[in-house]
Amino acid sequence: MLLSVNNLEVSYGAIAALQGVSVSIDRGEIVALIGANGAGKTTLLRTISGLLKAKGGSVLWEGKKELRGLAAHEVVGLGISHVPEGRQIFPHLSARENLMLGGYQERSNGVLRERMERVFGLFPVLAERSEQRGGTLSGGEQQMLAIGRAMMGRPRLLLLDEPSLGLAPLVVRKIFQIIREINAEGTTIFLVEQNAHMALTVAHRGYVLQTGRVMLTDTASELLEHSDVKKAYLGG
């Protein structure tokens, strides 16, 4: 297992957001996590990244390294990049500077240039917009920039929090196509989505999170056919 989350408990004061969540992700997979508003999806990603502290449970990297207790920048150093909910582009910095930040821990300019070329290959529009301030990019371009920025860290595991949020269907399709491409090139992906149909179409396996607990887990194709999933997340 590349990443295994075991019995994770996370609270905001008295509110228990995660109540014993277990998830495992194997090398090379795309794993989807679906669930309604407030289910705890973002909380899970932020805890894996070290932005939130867990109350109980463990997060193991490659079966041996405990991530609980590490600071967020240390988690990045292990090869985990997180594309946060709402993209969180640095609005006052240029697209290029946003990308450079994604590769902050890499000191070699040569290596960074190479990585940026690869990101421009995935998202040609970013090359055209590289000197434009992040805040002036369109929603779709910002999402591409956020994913490109995370790829600048050459992650082994990419955490994506609702990449389809607020985007037109055509752009969503494009983003998911790129997610597949990134995965095909060897990056493992943990994909959080409310757009369950899209997510389960690209994923190999999936988890259904409901009010802080995993209710269901199966292969993506089985979940797409599951009656509860259809009823609750696929609009019938």
Next chain:
Amino acid sequence: MDYLTQQLINGLSIGATYALIALGYTMVYGVLRLINFAHGEVYMMGAVVAYWIAIGIAPWGWPVWGALAVIFGGAMGACAVLGFAIEFFAYRPLRNKPRLVVLITAIGVSLLLQNLAQTRYVFGPTPEAFPAVIEAKTVVRWTMGGPDNVVTVSNLDLLSLGLSLGLMGVLAWVVLRTRQGLALRAVSYRFDTSSLMGINTNRTISFTFMLGSALAAVAGVVDAIRYDVRPLMGLMPGLKAFVAAVLGGIGSIPGAFVGGLVIGLIETLVKGYLSSAYSDAVAFVVLIVILLVRPSGILGRYEAEKL
């Protein structure tokens, strides 16, 4: 005309030190949304350290440039360490506490440093003249029209303006062109997203305090040489530089620099044309006017609520 020219030169010379202090206020505000009221005392400690170094090296009779390099370098280094310690011990434990708690702590640190400086272990209560490392000399003398119309520029004016402009250039390079500077600009926007980039936000905050404190030290040394050294010398320049930072738009680095020069000019012109009795008060009039008319300052930047 010559009188006005002379006032403008004096104003820029004084404003240059305000600008150096204001840069520290604005950078710290940028990353922590905190007005570091102990910053004026860092400037004062720069003067104190310089004083001790100057006394220490006096017997060796070094050439002026060597002595100045050691004095400025030593004061900058010592203040960088002091700035680091202030953030680490006083502000970091309060990172998630209400703003008011941190503000009161800042005032506490300021009082602590003032009182420490008044003990004889650090400096002592009485003002001391700075050892004669460099003599004030007129280097430019400009006769305009007649023998009574003279404009002069002293070597200390040049030192003050030269250092201030040079350091502003270095700072612009650090902030706009280096990896550390990029981290600083990211952290000024958001902590959590910055740490997802792999930035150690605590280290970036320490770096910001050290940089700002070293710049304040330079201003402290210039004023120590120009006037004298005293434990409460940080009070007025500290407040005026704070006004300068607000005038320029708190959080804006070029704004702080311009604001410092403008406050220096206004103060000198008021002193020269109205009365020196108003020269300290004018900075506060400026503060009230900005807060009423344009709270975001001259180069006020886009303000985001910090998470």
